[in-house]
Amino acid sequence: MTLRATLQARLAERRERGLYRQLKTLEAAPSPTAVVDGRSMVAFSSNDYLGLACHPQVIAAQQEGARLGAGATASHLVNGHLQIHEALQEEIAAATGREAALVFSSGYAANMGTICALIGRGDSIVSDKLNHASLIDGARLSRAESLRFAHSDTAALARQLQRARNTGGNTLVAVDGVYSMDGDCAPLAEIAGLCREHDAWLMVDEAHGFGLMGSEKLPVAGSAAAMGLTGEDAPILMGTLGKAAGNAGAFVAGSRELIDYLVQFARTYIYTTGMPPAVASGALAALQVMQREPERQQRLRNNIDRFRRGAAERGLPLGDSTSPIQPLLLGCDQTVMRVAAELATQGFLVGAIRPPTVPVGTARLRITLSAAHDPAQITALLAALDSALEDAGALSTGSSEVRP
Known part of the structure; x- marks a missing residue:
């Protein structure tokens, strides 16, 4: 045919x-x-969610950012990393209470690149069955053993973590903080406890939590902060800049070592043109507005x-x-x-x-x-x-x- x-x-x-x-x-x-x-x-x-896509200060920042160039002209590692990207990353790290952050062109790219950089053959990834498609596809492409558990069922998660531990290798647990189609929050405190018990790494997708919730100290950091999790509890934090921030792109936040590692090994970061400076400038302004208001x-x-x-x-x-x-x-x-x-x-x-x-x-x-x-x-x-x-x-x- x-x-x-x-x-x-x-x-x-x-x-x-x-x-x-x-x-x-x-x-x-x-x-x-x-x-x-x-x-x-x-x-x-x-x-x-916060009405920032049409906020006059955010739009003005984008227009000013465009003066730096219509595009970044190359990947971040070639010559597409500008001072405005660095400023945005520093603002994200501070807002999430992490040591460092890295911006990606989209949430899909951030999840795919991060998962595939961290695990591979011989490792395991344990995922909620209602995870976002980008987490699902990242698990598939990583070539790690993919284990799934019923939505927010911590008993089922514990069983899968034991299976992963029995097979050896590293184990990554990937969940949405707030689920995009159901709107409910993952039981992150219980999940983090199970990850500690089984020596697994927890990755939280904060696409629909970042900017909307947090702790008293970190009011916009997302659902992990709202549930009292620290950077040790949830060492890999992904968030998007196209939802509550009203712009585009995404980020991963975590330890300095995690970010340095992703710069070396996250293919969706290394092999794509950098975020346009106008978008970075608008996202930076949006983060400042959401924290100020x-x-x-x-x-x-x-x-x-x-x-x-x-x-x-x-x-x-x-x-x-x-x-x-x-x-x-x-x-x-x-x-x-x-x-x-x-x-x-x-x-x-x-x-x-x-x-x-x-x-x-x-x-x-x-x-x-x-x-x-x-x-x-x-x-x-x-x-x-x-x-x-x-x-x-x-x-x-x-x-x-x-x-x-």
């Missing part, structure tokens, strides 16, 4: 299964209103509480999440698409998430909240959800269709 015929057949199969993905075109980043395919909508699908975190928490209270009053089948990610679990792929389409007609952009992004039978609306949403927008979304779910016949059956 020709390449074109093969592609056409596979695309047709995806359409028949109702899993075909289509791009939406926005005129600008949602703030949180957006013009989508020519229509004005309120976006509840963005990861701009803790009221953004408080507004976000208030919005999460407001949404969950309203959803509970209406009996909506929400997942158990206190993060900005609020999954409305419907189970049926077709129902999710119908409800999302109805919400769009009422002026709300909400993500409809289906397999293979989530397990079969767990399709959901992925509603994300931001500090930039006002109470009236949240109230209006709840009313629209009520009517859309009723029209789709999902209010009485949604909760029974999802996994426990």
Whole structure:
């Protein structure tokens, strides 16, 4: 069969299964209103949790950073490492309470490069079954023995850690701090304890925790800090700059030795062009704003509480999440698409998430909240959800269709 015929057949199969993905075109980043395919909508699908993507100081910093060049012109190790990258790394290290940090072009690159640099044949990687795709793919490409455990099941993790210990080699445990589709937090304190017991290294993906939570001393460091973990407990910390920071790129933070090691061995860092200076400048400004304006975190928490209270009053089948990610679990792929389409007609952009992004039978609306949403927008979304779910016949059956 020709390449074109093969592609056409596979695309047709995806359409028949109702899993075909289509791009939406926005005129600008949602703030949180957006013009989508020519229509004005309120976006509840963005990861701009603190509303920094359109912050005037962040945009001004990006524009000033562009004066340093449209691009870094080469990989960091050739001649693409600028003073603005160094300043950003120092700010990240301080914000996370780590000795050093290293910026990557994306969270996917950071996870893949770090995992493959740290472990290989003869080693083991133990992963939560609901880990982000970048952690899953990093585990596959590392060629280490890949062991998985049921979501946040620490007893299952302990069994896998014992298996890994029996086979010898080094063991890396990789988990999301906050899970991107369920919005729940990993039991990091228990996981860190098991890692100490079994001499394993803990890697925490803080893509959806960095900037939003932390400790009194490190208020934006992420879920690991919020649960009291130190750099010894979680020696490998990955975070993104395209979510709470509203920019792009990612970082790994840890000991000075870890960062020096990744500069030598992380192929996704070594063999790619450096982050554009405008992005580094904007991300640096965003980190400074989020630390200078803790009221953004408080507004976000208030919005999460407001949404969950309203959803509970209406009996909506929400997942158990206190993060900005609020999954409305419907189970049926077709129902999710119908409800999302109805919400769009009422002026709300909400993500409809289906397999293979989530397990079969767990399709959901992925509603994300931001500090930039006002109470009236949240109230209006709840009313629209009520009517859309009723029209789709999902209010009485949604909760029974999802996994426990």
